[in-house]
Amino acid sequence: MATVKEIAKNKFEIRARVKNEFGEWKNIKRRFNGTKKEANLFATGLELEKDNEGLTKDWKLVEYMEMFFKTFKKGKVNAGSEKLYLNMIKDVKTHFGKLLLKKLDPLKYQLFINKLCEDRATSTVLSMHKRLKVAINHAVKTGLLTRNPCTGTEIAGNDKNARKTKFLNTSDILKIENVVKLEWHPRNCAIVIAIHTGARYAEIIGLTWDDIDFDNSLITINKTWDIHFAHDFSTTKNESSNRIIYIDDTLKNYLKTYRTKQKELFLLKGISNKLNLVVSQEETHPLLNKSINVYLKNTCDQLDVPKITLHALRHSHTVQLIEAGVDIKYISLRLGHADISTTLSIYTHISKELETLNRARINEFFNLKNGS
Known part of the structure; x- marks a missing residue:
């Protein structure tokens, strides 16, 4: 031995x-x-x-x-x-x-x-x-x-993927969210969750209602749904991906309304939702990533904003957090990255709006410091 x-x-x-x-x-x-x-x-x-x-x-x-x-x-x-x-x-x-x-x-x-x-x-x-x-x-x-x-x-x-839009600015994200919320559908729910949490596709479709703590405004991410192989719950991408993240009031209120509507529709259709899935239209059939992305593409065309994927909403969430002044360490933990270098390496290209914001912050800091 x-x-x-x-x-x-x-x-x-x-x-x-x-x-x-x-x-x-x-x-x-x-x-x-x-x-x-x-x-x-x-x-x-x-x-x-x-x-x-x-x-x-x-x-x-x-x-x-x-x-x-x-x-x-x-x-x-x-x-x-x-x-x-x-x-x-x-x-x-x-x-x-x-x-x-x-x-x-x-x-x-x-x-x-x-x-x-x-x-x-x-x-x-x-x-x-x-x-x-x-x-x-x-x-x-x-x-x-x-x-x-x-x-x-x-x-x-x-x-060719390098030419795809990696993220959208906050104003375009808001346009998408406003349209998405007009219709009740599991794919729409997945999009709203991605916008507000930056969670990965497999993490989102693996969420159950037990994972959402409405009283403390928290979501626990500790599993995924393996849609390609096991067609069942699976582990997260890595140990760091297991996390508990804060959810804002807007998302919390949306999910409460969504859950009420889901219960009504499932009762009407005789669906028990025995796995207690959040993003599901049948018993154990979470939505395909492709179907969500097709809907997103059509929505972007309708709004005349750059086309974006569900995963790109994860990148957009990061940009929004940076714009809100959230520190990079917290962002890394929220996204479930193994270390901070992953966060920094992926999001080196930021929007013009973010660059403008950072310049304004620099000016504001040094002008205040020098009494200008």
Whole structure:
């Protein structure tokens, strides 16, 4: 059994007994930099690999990626994320073949990323790059590599998605909300919730009425609805996505009215809503993201505002919070980002209205300070 000993803060020594490439048992010692949880996971990985030549051999890149997925991700992330990892491993195998992990260098990796960018959305490539970088960084932590060849990679493709509207200014959002509220429909409710909370699509359709605390003006987000695989409740994107967020009076009053109307309609149609879903038009059939986006597109056309998606309303919510003077740390927690850098990296491009607002704040601060 592998043992884990902390030798300094976030530094561990791991001892294990594994088989080498000749099938011989060998005692090994590894230094690991990271959290205790990560160190224990790695020690478990050593144990899992002891019947498959251990970690003393020269790993092929694709073999290492498969081991990392099976040890650290399989069964620990949702089905959607598992599929992304499996697709990533397939791409690595196709491009790199039998390349050894230790032979991967920054140039080879950059050429791989460039190839992916030729026919895929930049966001898709970036998502894959992040997962690859985490896996390779694990190899660095365990001493299999001295540096991460994924560091410093440039990602820039011919991306049609880059031309899509990422967010709307507050005045356009208000126009959309006013029209959406005129009609009772689950898709309209999903849009209103997205505008006021910045929640993700899967989080919104996974909401139940038990998650909404009207007395304390709070919504608990601790699950999603897996509409592609399980067709049931699932885990959130990551641990940070589990959160309790404040809801304003406008949203709270809207949801109260919506719930009353939902009960009336469901009673009339004989729908029990046994899962207690907020955004549902039948028993256990939450709305497809596509159907919500089609309605949003038509609404934008009607109002003559830039076309926007439900996910872009999440970005718009962030801009509204910044305009309201909310600090970036609170915004990061509210959105369920793993760390503040994610919030900062995604929302670097802000609207002209926000830029104007910030300039006005700077002028107001320094004019006040200097008595002008």
